[in-house]
Amino acid sequence: MTLALEVRNLRKTFGGGRTLTGRPRPEIHAVRDVSLSARKGETLGIVGESGCGKSTLARMLVGLLKQTKGEIVIEGKNLSDQVGDPAAFGRLIQYVFQDPISSLNPRKTIREILEAPLIHLLGMDESARKARITELFDAVNLRDEFLTRYPHEFSGGQAQRIGIARALAASPRILVLDEPVSALDVSVQAQVLNLLADLRKAMDLTYLFISHDLAVVEAVSDSVAVLYFGRVVEVGRAESIFSAPRHPYTSLLARSAPIVGRDLARTESLAVELPDPLRPPSGCAFAARCPSATMVCRDKAPAIEAFSQDHEAACHHPL
Numbered sequence: 678m679t680l681a682l683e684v685r686n687l688r689k690t691f692g693g694g695r696t697l698t699g700r701p702r703p704e705i706h707a708v709r710d711v712s713l714s715a716r717k718g719e720t721l722g723i724v725g726e727s728g729c730g731k732s733t734l735a736r737m738l739v740g741l742l743k744q745t746k747g748e749i750v751i752e753g754k755n756l757s758d759q760v761g762d763p764a765a766f767g768r769l770i771q772y773v774f775q776d777p778i779s780s781l782n783p784r785k786t787i788r789e790i791l792e793a794p795l796i797h798l799l800g801m802d803e804s805a806r807k808a809r810i811t812e813l814f815d816a817v818n819l820r821d822e823f824l825t826r827y828p829h830e831f832s833g834g835q836a837q838r839i840g841i842a843r844a845l846a847a848s849p850r851i852l853v854l855d856e857p858v859s860a861l862d863v864s865v866q867a868q869v870l871n872l873l874a875d876l877r878k879a880m881d882l883t884y885l886f887i888s889h890d891l892a893v894v895e896a897v898s899d900s901v902a903v904l905y906f907g908r909v910v911e912v913g914r915a916e917s918i919f920s921a922p923r924h925p926y927t928s929l930l931a932r933s934a935p936i937v938g939r940d941l942a943r944t945e946s947l948a949v950e951l952p953d954p955l956r957p958p959s960g961c962a963f964a965a966r967c968p969s970a971t972m973v974c975r976d977k978a979p980a981i982e983a984f985s986q987d988h989e990a991a992c993h994h995p996l
């Protein structure tokens with residue numbers, strides 16, 4: 678099994694230290710010792726509610742945000758010390774943003790937007806850039822006449838195709854797709870998901886597909902990691918996670934996902950909020966919401982444990 682990406686004990690803590698007036702600044706542990714791996718050519722779904730640390734994790738993986746601790750290995754290269762070096766990350770891994778229009782520079786034409794990575798990451802000359810841009814537009818099914826237009830002239834679906842073309846420009850091996858269809862109309866979501874699936878096959882890409890929507894993650898993923906309050910609480914092959922979740926949180930997420938054909942009245946809600954990040958609980962972060970919680974859950978955070986070769990969960994009372 679060859680790995681495209683490996684993350685070891687990755688942590689991001691915001692705040693800490695003191696303010697200019699000497700007051701202590703509270704710490705927020707957005708990502709807490711996350712370890713993950715993605716196999717080459719596969720899609721690793723990363724799922725969790727708003728605030729669980731998905732975007733913080735994603736921004737560290739593409740080198741936009743420096744980690745507090747931990748290692749990032751991409752295509753066998755340890756990039757842990759190279760955060761902020763666009764050439765080191767950008768030729769291997771790229772980011773596709775949730776909101777396609779606002780992620781594109783409004784003052785630049787689409788041609789200029791696509792040229793930027795070709796110039797800065799690959800140093801391509803003009804004729805090579807022209808050929809590459811035609812190739813990219815062809816790959817995402819857009820017409821060449823769009824190249825002289827500006828981002829606001831496009832629909833959400835078209836803008837996301839442009840965002841995908843930009844991410845693919847420098848031929849990275851991995852795409853981090855951060856809620857790539859959440860901002861799009863439902864009718865366009867399937868088209869963009871199909872395009873992504875075709876591109877993955879054609880270019881032998883690896884995807885990290887981040888979403889709060891378990892139904893979408895189920896549809897696209899080979900493996901899945903479930904994040905809760907900055908930690909991986911369950912990880913494994915998608916079929917195993919969806920057919921027999923071991924963590925009560927994954928089970929609750931699955932039952933609360935609006936799935937086509939399911940009686941809405943039977944859909945459970947995730948009414949209780951995440952713990953306060955400024956006052957993290959000492960035991961399992963899910964204990965206050967968990968139907969199976971006992972004393973030990975409130976006292977001691979469970980370690981992640983393997984149930985089979987491809988299925989792990991962090992729970993004192995696994996299902």
Ligand SMILES: Nc1ncnc2c1ncn2[C@@H]1O[C@H](COP(=O)(O)OP(=O)(O)OP(=O)(O)O)[C@@H](O)[C@H]1O
Nearest residue numbers: 691692705707726727728729730731732733734954
């Ligand atoms: N720059 C920052 N400074 C301080 N705290 C931050 C910062 N960025 C994120 N956080 C906190 O870190 C935690 C995780 O946030 P993050 O945005 O990664 O979650 P998320 O799962 O992507 O949520 P969403 O889907 O709403 O974007 C939250 O408690 C958030 O308030």
